[in-house]
Amino acid sequence: MSRPPHVVVVGGGFAGVECLHRLERLLKPSEARLTLVSPEDYQLYLPLLSHVAAGLLSPQSVAVSLRRRLRRTHYGPGFATGVDPREKVLTVRTVEGAEVRVGYDHLVLAAGSTTRMFDIPGLQEYALGLKTLAQAAYLRDHVIHQLDRAAIARDEEERARCLRFVVVGGGYAGVETAAALHLLTHAAVRRFPRLDPSLLRWHLIDLAPRLLPELGENLGDKALKTLRDRGIEISLNTTISSMTAHSAELTDGRTLGTHTVIWTAGVAASPLVDTVGSELLKGRLRTDANMSVPGVPGVFAVGDAAAVPDLAVGGDAITPPTAQHSQRQGKAVAHNVAAALRGTPMKPYYHRDLGLVVDLGCGNAVSKPLGIELSGFPAQLVARGYHALALPTGTARARVLANWALNFLTGDDFVSTGFQKGRPASVPAFELTGLYRAAERQG
Known part of the structure; x- marks a missing residue:
């Protein structure tokens, strides 16, 4: 007897898990074999990551077990590094470091995004990110450790560097991160009798002229006033021009002595999309309204990695890379994968934000x-x-x-766990983007 068609989903985020959760309901085991490729065995609820960094939530509370949600999907722990559409093969680097080839009949690319980096001297080496659970745990430990360092510092300049924190990015992630961690440090510093709370300095900087442009001028201004009233210094039309382990130079000419620059200035589609060999739009894999990739049979793309037409807006608009759209696209693409297997019409994606x-x-x-x-x-x-x-x-x-x-x-209790102590703290080290470059060199 021939084996059922193989449906492979890359990515254990909103889009990928919602797709498989729905496919398990739509398809009988005889209709398809389902496989998920993801480096983690949990689905991360990314919008609450700043709450983990601030200690409001435990890491486990925002990490939903894949095995709890997916009952008959085969989970393959690994890092997808390449797609060969002609052979219908996905290249996967396993957690042990071996490279395997996984054949598919239908492939759903829900690989998500990585932190968008720029060619700024020192950025990749010294900036801290907030895109993964490990980064959130590290960032919390790092911030508390700066208070420890400041409490024993004898040099005033060193103490100032420990107590100055810089957040780059005036969007959703940057604003919530600055707000949450600012509250964390001002509560924690009361437990340090040698530290003067007035020495704490928080800076939020962004190249855009407004905070939270997605919410409109009125709400953006209210958020700005709230943060400034708390003592956070906000600099707009400004970004970092270079940085070291001990300072950040801004484009307005200032140099801020600091050991902490948190980079939340946007996201970029997973580098996996570059290996498909299909058209990209704003760095994301272009799809049609059905979320299938034109000219690449059997391949769908959803979530942050995909440029899906936004029919609710019209024109040339594409859906923004938000958790809301990723979740809805995951459900919608499951129906289209089932339709492709059964030979029935697919439906275009439509969702009003x-x-x-x-x-x-x-x-x-x-x-x-x-x-x-x-x-x-x-x-x-x-x-x-x-x-x-x-x-x-x-x-x-x-x-x-x-x-x-x-x-x-x-x-x-403002405890520094030390779980991430000793590991490289840079954004590329945490997000493993170097694996794609290694795959390109081997190819």
Whole structure:
């Protein structure tokens, strides 16, 4: 008897897991074999990563077990480094470092994104990112360690460097990260009797002329005022021109002595899309409205790695790389994969964005659900309610709600775990983007 067609999904994020979760319901085992290729055995709820870095949530609460959600999908732990569309083969580097070739009949590329880096001297060596669970754990330890260093520093300039923190990026990730970690340091410094809280310095810088342009001028200005009122210095139309382990030089001519530059200035599609040999749009793999890649039979692309037409907006617009669209595209592409297997018509992807929520902590937020502008405590209720509902399992919701409640009632102990001590801290080291370059050299 011939084996059922093989459907391979790359990426254990929103799009990939939602696709497989739906395929398990749509297809009988006799209709398709399902395989997931992902370096981690969990689905990361990325929008709450800043809460992990700030200690509001435990890492486990935002890492949903793939084996809990996917019951008959074969999970192949590994790092997809290349696609051969002619042979219908995916190249995978296993966790042991071996390279294997996985054949497919239908391939769904949901490989997500990496932190967008630029050719800025020192950036790749010294900037810290916040894209993975390991980075969140490292960043929390690093920030607490800076307070420890400052408490014993005898040199005033060194103490100032330890107590100055710079966040680059005025979008959703940068604003939430700056807000959450600023609150963390101001709460933690009370446990350091030798430190003067007034010495803490937080800077949020962005090349754009406004904060949170996705939310509009009014809410962006409210977020800016909230952060400035807390003491965060915000510099717009500015970015970093170079950096070292001890300082960051800005494009406005200032040099800030610091050991901490957190880089959240956007994302770029996974380098895996470059290996497909198909057209890219803004660095993402161009698809048609059905999420299939034109001219590459059997290949679909969704999520941050794909340039999917945004039919709700019209024109030449493509869907933005948000968790909301990734989740919806994962569900929609599952139906199209099932349709391709059964020879029935596929459906175009259509979803109207429900809005963005930005949690500023301390009873404050800005949000725009369904086009309604909210700020303050009502906006925070909407933001946290949205995240609680968007989490993929009841177990994850219970953990997150319990963590929030426990942190509110008892506070934080500001413990540095040391779990990531001794490993390279750079963005490329954490996100393993060097594996793609290694694959290119071998090819």
